[in-house]
Amino acid sequence: METIADFEVQYSQFLDPEGKPSSDIPELAKDTDTLIELYRAMTETRVFDTKAVNLQRTGKLGTYASSLGHEATHVGVAAAMLKGDVMAPSYRETGTMLSRGVRMEELLLYWGGDERGSDFADTKNDFPYCVPISTQCLHAAGAAMAFQLRGESHCAVSLNGDGGTSEGAFYEAMNVAGARNLPVVFIVVNNKWAISVPIEQQTATETLAQKAVAAGIPGIQVDGNDVIAVRHWVERALARARKGEGACLIEAVTYRLSDHTTADDASRYRKKEDVESARKVEPLIRLRKYLTDLGVWDEAKEKALLEDAADKVDVAVQKYLNTPKPPVEAMFDYMYQDLPEALEEQRDHAIRYADTNGGEHG
Amino acid sequence: MAANMAEVTLIDALTMAMAWELEHDPGVVILGEDVGVNGGVFRATAGLQKRFGEDRVQDTPLAEGMIAGISIGMAAQGMRPIAEIQFMGFIYPTVDQIINHAGRMRNRTRGRLTCPMVLRAPYGGGIHAPEHHSESTEALFAHMPGIRVVIPSSPARAYGLLLAAIRDPDPVIFLEPKRIYRLNKQEVEDNGKALPMDVCYTLREGSDVTVVTWGAMIFETMKAADQLARNGISCEVIDLATISPIDYETILESVEKTGRLVIVHEAARSCGVGAEIAAIVAEKGMYDLQGPICRVTGYDVVMPLFRREMDYLPSVKKITDAIGATLHD
Numbered sequence: 001m002e003t004i005a006d007f008e009v010q011y012s013q014f015l016d017p018e019g020k021p022s023s024d025i026p027e028l029a030k031d032t033d034t035l036i037e038l039y040r041a042m043t044e045t046r047v048f049d050t051k052a053v054n055l056q057r058t059g060k061l062g063t064y065a066s067s068l069g070h071e072a073t074h075v076g077v078a079a080a081m082l083k084g085d086v087m088a089p090s091y092r093e094t095g096t097m098l099s100r101g102v103r104m105e106e107l108l109l110y111w112g113g114d115e116r117g118s119d120f121a122d123t124k125n126d127f128p129y130c131v132p133i134s135t136q137c138l139h140a141a142g143a144a145m146a147f148q149l150r151g152e153s154h155c156a157v158s159l160n161g162d163g164g165t166s167e168g169a170f171y172e173a174m175n176v177a178g179a180r181n182l183p184v185v186f187i188v189v190n191n192k193w194a195i196s197v198p199i200e201q202q203t204a205t206e207t208l209a210q211k212a213v214a215a216g217i218p219g220i221q222v223d224g225n226d227v228i229a230v231r232h233w234v235e236r237a238l239a240r241a242r243k244g245e246g247a248c249l250i251e252a253v254t255y256r257l258s259d260h261t262t263a264d265d266a267s268r269y270r271k272k273e274d275v276e277s278a279r280k281v282e283p284l285i286r287l288r289k290y291l292t293d294l295g296v297w298d299e300a301k302e303k304a305l306l307e308d309a310a311d312k313v314d315v316a317v318q319k320y321l322n323t324p325k326p327p328v329e330a331m332f333d334y335m336y337q338d339l340p341e342a343l344e345e346q347r348d349h350a351i352r353y354a355d356t357n358g359g360e361h362g
Numbered sequence: 363m364a365a366n367m368a369e370v371t372l373i374d375a376l377t378m379a380m381a382w383e384l385e386h387d388p389g390v391v392i393l394g395e396d397v398g399v400n401g402g403v404f405r406a407t408a409g410l411q412k413r414f415g416e417d418r419v420q421d422t423p424l425a426e427g428m429i430a431g432i433s434i435g436m437a438a439q440g441m442r443p444i445a446e447i448q449f450m451g452f453i454y455p456t457v458d459q460i461i462n463h464a465g466r467m468r469n470r471t472r473g474r475l476t477c478p479m480v481l482r483a484p485y486g487g488g489i490h491a492p493e494h495h496s497e498s499t500e501a502l503f504a505h506m507p508g509i510r511v512v513i514p515s516s517p518a519r520a521y522g523l524l525l526a527a528i529r530d531p532d533p534v535i536f537l538e539p540k541r542i543y544r545l546n547k548q549e550v551e552d553n554g555k556a557l558p559m560d561v562c563y564t565l566r567e568g569s570d571v572t573v574v575t576w577g578a579m580i581f582e583t584m585k586a587a588d589q590l591a592r593n594g595i596s597c598e599v600i601d602l603a604t605i606s607p608i609d610y611e612t613i614l615e616s617v618e619k620t621g622r623l624v625i626v627h628e629a630a631r632s633c634g635v636g637a638e639i640a641a642i643v644a645e646k647g648m649y650d651l652q653g654p655i656c657r658v659t660g661y662d663v664v665m666p667l668f669r670r671e672m673d674y675l676p677s678v679k680k681i682t683d684a685i686g687a688t689l690h691d
Contacts, residue, residue: 086439088435115469115470115471115472116472118470118471118472118474119471119472119473119474120471120474124474125439125475127438127475128470128471128475131462132458132462132463135431135458135459135462135463137431138427138428138430138431138432138434138435138459139431139432139434139435139438139463140435141428141431141432141435142431142432142433142434142435142436142437142438142439142443143435143436143438143439144435145432145435145436145441146435146436146439146440146441147439149391149417149436149441156435168425168427168455169427169428169431169458172423172425172427172428172431173428173431173432175423175425175428176422176423176425176428176432179423180420330472331469334468334469334472334473335468335469335507335508336468336508336531336532337468337476337531337532340560340607341560341607341609341611342560342607342608342609342610343607
């Protein structure tokens with residue numbers, strides 16, 4: 001017997017939970033303007049997220065999937081991407097979407113039950129939220145194939161969770177990306193929980209990064225609570241893909257500090273102590289400490305940032321709440337480019353019965 | 363005869379249509395299992411990779427859900443993929459992508475992203491094929507909003523409707539009756555002219571009974587109509603062609619004239635497309651009917667292996683008997 005294939009999985013963390021940098025921390029970590037910008041984006045994401053949960057609790061938003069604790073991964077991924085790249089999210093990538101230029105009021109409209117929330121005004125080519133698990137990985141692979149065929153230098157990025165790595169679509173996407181050398185980066189946001197199922201029950205593999213091995217593409221595990229590590233490695237993966245060197249898988253290890261969604265109660269299936277210990281290593285604390293140690297951050301700046309973020313969120317909330325619900329016929333008008341004759345009668349029927357069956361506010 | 367006019371089979375016509383569109387639209391890409399060097403297991407893409415290159419006609423890994431998913435990704439980013447699923451029996455992994463994404467992309471982004479793709483698959487029985495190679499499950503897709511389901515029944519309609527499907531700004535499931543891939547030849551001009559979707563094609567005018575059918579069943583139905591004509595019964599035969607959305611108007615107008623309706627399809631009876639047609643005629647054409655609506659269909663059973671498949675399928679005799687029954691009721 002001889003070994004004919006072998007693999008190893010590398011792990012990267014540049015900023016530890018105490019905000020102490022490693023000796024090999026990349027140049028990026030010295031660019032304080034960029035770090036502050038990342039910190040601002042992460043903070044805004046959290047302020048938005050907190051507000052969204054509150055809106056749901058007070059009956060002003062539908063079910064919402066909180067991104068609490070995912071900010072470094074979400075923002076780090078978007079920060080590594082170029083404008084012309086295309087992103088295919090799951091339903092939790094609030095930070096990535098906001099950083100890509102999706103407007104807060106658009107996200108609120110989506111969770112508020114209005115399709116117009118996915119008609120992004122500023123990020124025309126990004127895919128909308130994707131609820132069926134990991135199906136979006138294939139859309140990213142397809143987008144990458146379009147870029148490759150047209151000779152464009154854009155890349156595609158998809159994000160899915162740890163549970164999503166059990167889906168066929170996840171593996172099928174990596175496999176075709178490997179086989180066709182596609183410019184796509186797959187991000188696995190390993191937040192340890194797929195609703196109530198812990199990662200240990202999801203798979204027997206030691207890491208999710210090694211799922212790449214079966215597809216013949218590189219896989220790496222990074223500390224998903226370290227925005228410097230996420231941004232650095234996603235940037236490297238994208239640069240590689242852009243040069244025609246193919247796809248990568250990046251597993252970002254983080255923790256879902258919130259319930260799965262506002263319709264879930266995680267206290268039914270996980271221990272409070274576990275969540276509390278995860279809270280100590282969450283991403284904002286360490287970056288704030290690092291910035292403070294560098295002497296570029298203080299309490300006054302923190303206070304100003306939080307106020308700014310709250311104002312920005314409030315403006316978005318007002319825009320959302322002031323948006324009248326779409327006309328009833330809109331449910332027909334975007335089904336096809338031109339409405340088939342067979343649907344005209346149903347459309348008229350819907351208009352005739354509009355608002356006669358109760359419904360939401362707005 | 364025009365220079366580019368040729369006597370071709372249905373499958374030749376499909377190849378011609380794809381070649382035309384590959385030639386004229388740089389966004390068109392063919393994807394599928396064995397569609398490249400091999401030219402497809404039924405040869406629908408024969409010669410296309412050689413002519414247009416490996417980028418335009420791509421052999422994919424073997425995963426149907428993947429083929430549908432990457433087609434959606436490509437289509438949303440401005441390409442026009444034509445994906446081949448080798449047999450309809452293998453189409454079911456695509457259902458997740460088709461129902462959850464292809465049919466929803468335009469609506470859920472309010473038109474920001476769209477999905478101009480075609481998913482082609484050979485379907486239907488009667489060719490002595492192995493297990494899983496003979497079913498007709500078009501009703502599954504007909505039930506999904508936001509997509510079109512199109513079935514050609516002649517070389518000319520195969521050419522024109524496939525061109526229309528490729529050019530359509532929305533997703534089309536294009537099901538090919540493989541029993542008639544090479545059954546007959548017809549003159550088809552390779553002129554790039556599409557035929558309209560969303561409309562029925564009246565193949566034979568008649569006054570006593572309307573017979574609606576599609577795909578390979580056109581042949582049995584036309585034979586039945588010929589036989590009945592010898593007995594003085596005049597059938598109007600309508601090729602549904604676009605299974606979803608249905609052109610009810612043509613059917614209702616015909617029933618208004620004939621007063622009787624028979625629907626013929628290979629697919630199992632319950633919740634089949636025939637039930638939908640019967641329902642709409644019952645709703646809107648009730649007072650034109652002079653006899654009960656009758657369906658001639660496959661049975662609600664697992665498609666038998668080929669020693670008994672012809673007993674499963676509607677036959678000329680089953681059709682003539684049903685028409686006779688509805689006329690004498």
